[in-house]
Amino acid sequence: MDWGKGIILTIIGFVIVVMTMVVISVRMDGIELVTDNYYEQEIKYQDRIDEEKLTLALGRDVLVYESDTKSVILDLPVGSKGKLNLFRPSERALDQELAVEIKDVGKKEVSIKHLKPGYWRVQLSWTENGENYYQEKKISL
Template identity: 70%
Template sequence: MNWGKGILLSIIAFIGIIMTMVVISVRMDGIELVRDNYYEAEIKYQDQIDKEASTLALDREVLRYDIQSKSMILDLPVGAKGNLQLFRPSDASLDKALQIEITEDGKKQVSMADLKPGYWRVQLNWTENGIEYYQEKKITI
C-alpha cells in the first residue's frame, strides 16, 4: 500500500466515525431541558430572589425532610397556601405538584414513601400574610 491509499482510507474512516456519531446523537431520546418554559423562568428570576430573601428573614426552617418517616414536614401558619413541587431531574415523567393549604395548627407532613428512590428537589412556594415565599430542599430517598 502506498501513502495515497493510506491517507484516503484514513479520511474515509474519519468521515465514517463522524457520521456514526451524528446519527447516534440525533436518535438519542431523553434529552430534556430542566423546565419546559426555561426562558420565561429566567426572566422572572428576580421575583424568585425576592421570595428567597423573604424566606431567610423568617428565621425558621419551613421545609424539612424526615428520613425515618420518609416525609416532608412543613412548618407553616394557619391560612398559608402554596404549591409543593417534587422535581426529579433525571426523569421529568416522575415530577409531581401538590397544592398545600394549612387549615389547622401544627406541622403538616407530606409522605414521600410512594416516590421512586433517588435524588429529588423539593420546591415549596407559598403565601403567608400576603407575602410570597420560596424554599427548596435537595433530598435523597
C-alpha cells in the same frame, strides 16, 4: 501502502465515525430541557432570589425532610397557600406537584414514601400574609 492511501482511509474512517455519532444522537429519545418554559423562568429568576431572601428573614426552617419516616414537614401558619413540587432532574415523568393549603395549627406532614429512590429536589412556594416565599431542599431517597 503509500501515504496517499493512508490519508484517504483515515479521512473516510473519520467521516464514518462522525456520521454514526450524528445518527445515534438524532435517534435518541428523552432529551429535553428541565422545564418546558425554561427561558421564562430564567427571566423571573430575580423574583425567586427575592422570595428566598424573604424566607431566610422568617428565621425558621419551613421545609424539613425526615429521612426516618420519608416525609416532608411543612411549618407554615394557618391560611398559607402554595404548591409543593417534587422534582426529579433525571426523569421528568416522575415530577409531581401538590397543592398546599394550611387550615389547622401545627406542622403538616407530607409522605413521600411512594417516590422512586434517588436524587430529588423538593421545592415549596407559598403565600403568607400577602408575601411570596420559596424554599428548596435537595434530598436522596
